[in-house]
Amino acid sequence: MLMPIEEIIETIRMIQEEHLDIRTVTMGINLLDCISESMDKTCINIYDSICEKAGKLVSVAEDIEQEYGIPIINKRISVTPMAMLAGRSDSEECVKLAIALERAARETGVNFIGGYSALVQKGYTQGAQALIKSIPMALYNTTRVCSSVNLATTKAGINMDAVKEMGIIIKKAAELSADTGGSACARLVVFANAPEDNPFMAGSFHGSGEPGCVINVGVSGPGVVKCALEHVKGADFSTVADTIKKTAFKITRMGQLVAMEASKRLNVQFGIVDLSLAPTPAVGDSVARILEEMGLERCGAHGTTAALALLNDAVKKGGVMASSHVGGLSGAFIPISEDEGMIQAVQEGALSIEKLEAMTCVCSVGLDMVVVPGDTPASTISAIIADEAAIGVINNKTTAVRIIPAPGKKVGDVVEFGGLLGSGPVMKVNSFGSEDFINRGGRIPAPIHSLRN
């Protein structure tokens, strides 16, 4: 035999019983060469370019799934931030870009296409302004287009005008999709320090420093880490960290294999493997349960931030040697609605927004898939974004806010989104106002440690 039978069975058990999968194979496509003299022509170019490059993406990924026996849950596309293609268009015209992306997503068979995005950390271009205004209508008119706005970086500080505006935009997007609990907001992320090669939605876009076309792969496997920790019950934290590292290494090796194979078969450059632990609503695929396995009665209990910090760090340490290029978000995700352990923690009162905010200081993203009451003021949502952006800017890390002010819903209600988006219990927000703070506008300057030259 080439290898011990136990190793073969271990791999199969990880896939069949512990939900190990490749979470996404995402093709990044630069669309800057699609800019034309009219918006209609630009849209045709966009559609043609995506279909040409990603035409075989889904079938190639399905072949790999079949041959290697590893599920690839999502096949996706990320594109150049559309604000760069918006030029002097108004917001109505921008929606045409979203519709072109939607058509291309349907034609190529991908379930999400990311990049209806703008980078405005230091200020707006005319195109970015129009595009951001158009986001609610763009999401309303599409089902697969994902949108993101980067409004802060450690280098540039925080664009507080954009922070204010995004509170209003999120509210509008929720109102337009009121019949589905404001679900359009699940496709809208606000970032600080957004990575340009992240393969995960809804925040994926193809940054301007990226090659013409690239394959990025996101791995997953919270269930595998949880099961590995079950074997070291009561052991000290050095053992816990080592166990996570070893497991992350194995998971990432699989991601690297799939990434190289997809890149070869599609004849597209390999970009990065994103070493993330991304949960799904399925039982046994939860990040919260890993934290609980470390000894917390419920996710959100005191000690949760320390547990998450250890997890996030060990995942990176284990994964980094398993892949030739690591990038994207890389770490542990803590979305509420997509993680059955998180949902239970919120419903039992163990996990609050304030605790989640602390957790975002030490994990790979931010407040993710958090449902709040429909009557939450736009200024409060903006203030939540400002807090998260500050954490990202000061700590030199990515933070994000994907928040859903569900119209008509109150604390204690549950909003069903379906599929991988799961269901979100409505969480309590601080009822004291932040309006005067948000109305100031302007920019919060970059922190002193941004001056590293």
Added chain:
Amino acid sequence: MKSVITVIGQDRVGIISALSNILADAGVNILDISQTIMQEVFTMIMLVDIKESTLSISDLSKQLEKKGIEMNLRVQIQRVDIFNSMHKI
């Protein structure tokens, strides 16, 4: 192209015969077979070469799975690279 066939379930007469018939018909060469009882479950691993196979790995997989269901076994075929990449540096 080397692949691994995994068979998991209850031991019974005729497992190897049934599966090797499918493999022989498809022109698949069996390189190695090993079996064990793991946690009271019968586990068999076959290393095969599908270079000369008349069936695609996808069709072969379907036939093996079908036979597995008939015999109350879980049968799966995967390219060997996935195991090598996970367990070898």
